[in-house]
Amino acid sequence: MPDLSADYLDLDSLFSAEELKLRDQVREFVRARITPNIRRWYEDAYFPREIAQEMGALGLLGMHLTGYGCAGRSAVEYGLACMELEAGDSGIRTFSSVQGSLAMTAIHRFGSEEQKQRWLPGMAAGDLIGCFGLTEPEAGSDPAEMRTTAERDGDGWVLNGAKRWIGLATIANVAVIWAKTDEGLRGFLVPTGTAGFTAMPIEPKLGMRASIQAEISLTDIRLGDEAVLPDAHGLRAPFTCLNEARYGIMWGAMGAARDAYEAALNYALERHQFGEPIGAFQLTQQKLVDMVLEIQKGTLVALHTGRLKDAGVLRHEQISFGKLNNVREAIEVCREARMIFGGNGITLDYSPLRHACNLEAVRTYEGTDEIHTLIMGKAITGLPAFA
Known part of the structure; x- marks a missing residue:
């Protein structure tokens, strides 16, 4: 076997x-x-x-x-x-x-x-759901350009703005909203039942269909000082959270790739053409070998990164290394796996193309390939290439 x-x-x-x-x-x-x-x-x-x-x-x-x-x-x-x-x-x-x-x-x-x-x-x-409002319609990869504002009003605040591609926003009980203030970027906890808070799902989508992404509208939302995250000042705070998510992504992508590989291998052993299981063909075996190589390497990257994180010595560019490499390679594994299924691979009977469509979104959120390339480029050369 x-x-x-x-x-x-x-x-x-x-x-x-x-x-x-x-x-x-x-x-x-x-x-x-x-x-x-x-x-x-x-x-x-x-x-x-x-x-x-x-x-x-x-x-x-x-x-x-x-x-x-x-x-x-x-x-x-x-x-x-x-x-x-x-x-x-x-x-x-x-x-x-x-x-x-x-x-x-x-x-x-x-x-x-x-x-x-x-x-x-x-x-x-799991009784309460939270969402994280950083990305905006006009401020994705460059959060410093966000337009959402929080202005002082007596002993409280008034928030106005919009957020986009916010996971879970339509079912959330609380939203972590990042906004510009006279004190710099601050974070606010906004109960989603607050007057002026609305969330609308983004649909239809070609990927991440078993997930929720939404657009948030913030209109004259009034909050007291108790809503402010007291230790969150500047972009360092949301980036700290993003790095936690990016770290998990490098592991998750390898899970999608592994599932696609296993589905393709099973199919290759069961599907017969020209009197043989297609797994006996050289080109099919090459596809399977290439998948295994990338899954094993990507898992090693994730594991080593995790050990560094547990040791407290992980650097942010190392997270970019793992997110960039593992998601990019996972997409290729899933696409290659889909090829083994032929036409059957475009149906939901099999997982590889579903994974590939999802991973297109994963490749984009929490930093695109380009952003992580530039983070690594700066680490390598010492020269920032951001616009």
Whole structure:
């Protein structure tokens, strides 16, 4: 029997028993709850809100954070969870990232004790949903050009502006909104029931269909000082959260690639043409070999990055290295896997093209290829090439 694991470098030996136990728990959750349903969810453009509590019960929301009901897991354990969730679908991993890496991290790192107590336990349990409002219709890769403002009004604030491509915004209970003030860039916690807050889903979409992305409108939203994240000043604060999400992405992309490879290998062994399984053909075997090489290398990149993160020595350009490489290669793996299916590969009966379409969005958000290339270019040369 062929080896379907793709673990030809015996990477499992590099993980602890506890890390593998967590991975297997998440893998089983995906097999039981995501894999049987994802075709319908994707086709219907439906995000299953009910899985939030299920993921919370498994400790998957804000799992890298400590206290306030969070699991306090390591960076590597968080990465393994992202890999397994994205093997199910990028939209499911994106939910975990938006909730934990973005919204919860913003509150945990920059919020007051009162804010943490109010929001984090419910978010860790999946009872409350958060979103992260940074990107705008005219300010994507350059957040310094954002137009959303927060102006002082007596002892409070008034927010006006718009945000776009905000995950979970239509079902969120609280929005972390970044806005320009006379004090520089600040973060605000906006309960989504506040007068002047509206969110509309962006649709139709060709990818991330089992996920929610929305446009937010902020019209004369009045907030007290208790809404301000007290320790969030300047772009460093949202970029800290973005780096948490980018880190998870480098693991997640390899999960999508692995699932596409496994589907293609199974198909290659079952599908017969010219009297042979197509897996016996040289060109098919070349495709499978190329997939395994990139999955193994990408997983090594993610694991080493995770160990650096757990050791507290990870640099931001190393995160860009992993996000840029792993998502780019995962897309190629999924496209190559689709080719093995021939015409059948464009249906939702098989996962590779769904993964590839999702990964086009993953490749764009949390920093495009171009942005991460320039981050690395500056690290290499010492010369900033940003416009």
